Amino acid sequence: MEQKTKIKAEDGKQELMVTREFDLPLELLFKAYVEPEIVEQWMGTKVLKLESKKHGSYQFETTDAQGKVVFRANGVIHEFSPNRKITRTFEMENTPFPVQLEFLEFEKLTDDTSKLNMHIIYRSVALRD
């Protein structure tokens, strides 16, 4: 299958650019990031909390078959502009990785296609890799 995701990581920079074009109208792409039950479906994780607004916060959790928590992440939403932009922090709990900053930009290409630019900034280059 054709891979539509592009990743750009420049040497010596603690950031990553992920871009992807979707066969979806912009509104649907954006919705996939906003509606908790939809996020759960494609992220494969439970959404404990997702307040899609400025100063809102979110919390995701994944448990294994025995109910043991295998992944938990949280963050704060700094900027929320419908169908355009989400700026948020992302932190994996119980790991040595410090919080990272994510800039998500949603762009309309045609009536049925859209594009996501994800710009992730890490605390250090070593963590990115």
Place this chain on the structure above:
Amino acid sequence: MNLRRDVFQAIADPTRRAILLLVASQSMTAGAIAANFDTARPTVSKHLRILTECELLEQEQNGREIYYHLNLKKIKEIADFIEPFRKMWDDRFNKLETTMKKYKSKK
């Protein structure tokens, strides 16, 4: 200078990346490669040495001249390293796309 050399260090330098792109289309001598850069010849030689030590470039004797060409196996090593990351994102976004297509048709 740091002596710990691997392919990733080799491609960390913009001049070395330019050299790799240059010889990608044809084998070239050190002189021909250096002619493409404003950098002093010894500097280009140093870059060629590093690229050769990391096995990204291979030397080939042709008469009196030494030609440099890409070692594609080593180039692939770089691509292979990045691939799992891209695959992870790609899988996740494919899932997003499928989920939303189903969502749309349900409405």
